[in-house]
Amino acid sequence: MEIFMWWLDLDLASKEWLRENLRADELPLPVLQGIAEAGGPRPEEVSAVLTTADWDFIETQSEFVD
Numbered sequence: 001m002e003i004f005m006w007w008l009d010l011d012l013a014s015k016e017w018l019r020e021n022l023r024a025d026e027l028p029l030p031v032l033q034g035i036a037e038a039g040g041p042r043p044e045e046v047s048a049v050l051t052t053a054d055w056d057f058i059e060t061q062s063e064f065v066d
Helices: 012-020 029-037 052-060
Strands: none
Touching: 012 029
């Protein structure tokens, strides 16, 4: 599922963590749970959660005031 389809439903704390830790190799459990609860990917392994395109979206398209 594309990030723009679930980003608006992601909790603010997870959004802030993702913005502050762009392209992190590992995501903390609360962020993974937030992504899943918002309708995002539910991968078998942590490294597959966000794609390069997802990180690009977080870096360039997401607004800091949600």
